[in-house]
Amino acid sequence: MKLSLFFLTPDAKILDLIRKGDEEALVTLYESNRRPIATYIARNNGTIEDAHDMLQESLVILWERIRAGSFEYKAHLSTFIYATVKNLWLQRLRKKKLFSSAEIDPEAHEDQSPSALEGLIATERVEMVRDALETIGEQCRKLLLLFYWEEQSMEEIAVHLGFANADTAKAKKYQCKKALEQALHRLQ
Amino acid sequence: MSESRDIHWSEDEDLLEQFVLGRLESVQVARLEKHLQECDRCRIAVAKERELAAGIRLAGRQTVKHRLAQRLEQRRYRSAGWYRVAGVAAGIVLLVTIGIYNRWFAANETQTDKQDRTDRIEKHVEPEPPRSPERQVTDAEKPAGDASRQSAAENRQKAPSLAAGAPRAAGAQSGNITDARVDRLKDLKATNVAEEAERREKKDRITIVTGSSTVSAAWVQGIVITERDQNEPMPMETGAKAKDERAVLRKGKEENFLAGKSVNAKASQNTIQNFTVTQKLISDLPASQRTHLQEAASVQTLLQRNPTGTQITVFLDSLLTKKEFDQSRVKTIGEDSIILNIGKRMVGYRLPPDWTGQGVQQTRKEK
Known part of the structure; x- marks a missing residue:
């Protein structure tokens, strides 16, 4: 039985909307968090454009986590957004060498690359995959996004994209991966 | 150990994906990671799969970010649209207000013009004041012009055959001019009387x-x-x-x-x-x-x-x-x-x- 959104808290409504894939929830979150984020970024050598960018990125991370089912609601969404923006901004400042590394939260980011050079190479390769994804068909793009980004099961993907069953979706996913690898090979 | 090196689990597409996406149990993950330390081929396969997943996720994030930016832009545009509509509405209200204001004063001016015109006509016609009981003026008090008009009226009475053809400006001749002006200024009714007089006069002249x-x-x-x-x-x-x-x-x-x-x-x-x-x-x-x-x-x-x-x-x-x-x-x-x-x-x-x-x-x- 579906409960009316009327009885939910504002955060619960947002979470429900994001789980349903309603991107208007992100706009609502953006508007409600715009001022505190702008104030924070402005106080830390940032501009209004930086605040705009940081807030958008934090909202995308929130979206990604909720959609992937990896989000745990421990505090208000505004608290999560503020913390995410803070980490993202400090990370960017570190890249700009405006702040000392001592001020950066060590848990804020995972630096898995052994060296800066390898990190740059990995970043380039990731961006190349992103570009290659744009060259394959729209259905393949959607399928791979649903599988890798939103981490939906093959059954869910089959329903979402109108395949006969999970096996058909799985076969299609295999074809799409091969197409992406070929596109990536062409770009390289 | 050599056996585990020969079994390349990364060849299992599903297992590789589950490993990269973190959907496996921790025990299984530990076992596979142990194998990765010994198997270069599997390590490369996992690295490729991770790059693929990272690239697709990046594309996903950027897509959502782009759509969010578009929505915000649309909302801003809509807000600007509302401001524009509000501005246009305010402009219309301003124009209407100015129009009403001008019309009000134009109406007053027209009223004044009408009165001036009536006065000019009255001056031109030089109406004979009626001999009402309230305003009986002796001949000695009358100005020369009034006397001459009185004389003319008497002449017309003596020559009825010709007097019948005299112009009929009686409408404009009703009432004392000064009193009529005062009355018109006092109330609108008097103004209507003046307009009626003007209309009657225009019929004849x-x-x-x-x-x-x-x-x-x-x-x-x-x-x-x-x-x-x-x-x-x-x-x-x-x-x-x-x-x-x-x-x-x-x-x-x-x-x-x-x-x-x-x-x-x-x-x-x-x-x-x-x-x-x-x-x-x-x-x-x-x-x-x-x-x-x-x-x-x-x-x-x-x-x-x-x-x-x-x-x-x-x-x-x-x-x-x-x-x-x-x-x-x-x-x-x-x-x-x-x-x-x-x-x-x-x-x-x-x-x-x-x-x-x-x-x-x-x-x-x-x-």
């Missing part, structure tokens, strides 16, 4: 003030004094039949002969000077003037005066022939009356009082 010159027009009813038979000579020709017209001109100082629409250059001594006669059918009469046709012995006539002379337009049952019409003549009687011989008729007219100010005074003196 049209006054157009252009610059310094004044063109006046008045409807008058000419009284048919005589109407001769077909073979009977024209009355004015009786004494001058044996003489030519030039002799008549010399003899009659104030007599003017007219032919058609031509203007007689001969001028009399008073203000009545050049006359032009035009004939028209009664059917050409304006509807407002047809009510004056009840009397059979009258001729509805329009007198128009301009700086160059006086135009007499006679409205007849049937148009005269050119020959008959060319014999039409005008004769001035005193300074406030004229006699028109047209066709078989001799028609008398009393001129409007303000056209013949000097004549009226002269008549009064003679009296």
Whole structure:
């Protein structure tokens, strides 16, 4: 039985909307968090454009986590957004060498690359995959996004994209991966 | 150990994906990671899969970010649209307000103009104040102009045949001018009375003030004094039949002969000077003037005066022939009356009082 959104808290409504894939929830979150984020970024050598960018990125991370089912609601969404923006901004400042590394939260980011050079190479390769994804068909793009980004099961993907069953979706996913690898090979 | 090296679990597509996406149990993850330390091939496969997943996730994030930016832009545009609509609405309200404001003052101005126009007409007509019980003024108190008008009125009473043709500006002559002004200023009702007076006056008289010159027009009813038979000579020709017209001109100082629409250059001594006669059918009469046709012995006539002379337009049952019409003549009687011989008729007219100010005074003196 579906409960009316009327009885939910504002955060619960947002979470429900994001789980349903309603991107208007992100706009609502953006508007409600715009001022505190702008104030924070402005106080830390940032501009209004930086605040705009940081807030958008934090909202995308929130979206990604909720959609992937990896989000745990421990505090208000505004608290999560503020913390995410803070980490993202400090990370960017570190890249700009405006702040000392001592001020950066060590848990804020995972630096898995052994060296800066390898990190740059990995970043380039990731961006190349992103570009290659744009060259394959729209259905393949959607399928791979649903599988890798939103981490939906093959059954869910089959329903979402109108395949006969999970096996058909799985076969299609295999074809799409091969197409992406070929596109990536062409770009390289 | 060598056995585990030979089994490349990364060849299992599903297992590889589950490992990269973190969907495996921790025990299984630990076992696979142990194998990765020994198997380069599997390590490369896992690295490739991770790059693939990272690239696709990056694309996903950027897609959502791009759509979010678009939505925010649309919202901003909509807000701007609302501001624009609000601005346009405010502009319309401002224009309407200005329009109402201007209309209000224009209406006031128009009202003032109307009053001024009425005043000008009243001045031009110089109406006779009524002898109401409340405002009886002795003759000694009256200004000279009033006295002359009073005299003219008396003359008209003594000469009813000619007085019947006098202009009817009675509408504008009702009430004292000063009192009427005060009344009009006091309330709107009085203004309506003035407008009504103006309308009634306009029915009988049209006054157009252009610059310094004044063109006046008045409807008058000419009284048919005589109407001769077909073979009977024209009355004015009786004494001058044996003489030519030039002799008549010399003899009659104030007599003017007219032919058609031509203007007689001969001028009399008073203000009545050049006359032009035009004939028209009664059917050409304006509807407002047809009510004056009840009397059979009258001729509805329009007198128009301009700086160059006086135009007499006679409205007849049937148009005269050119020959008959060319014999039409005008004769001035005193300074406030004229006699028109047209066709078989001799028609008398009393001129409007303000056209013949000097004549009226002269008549009064003679009296």
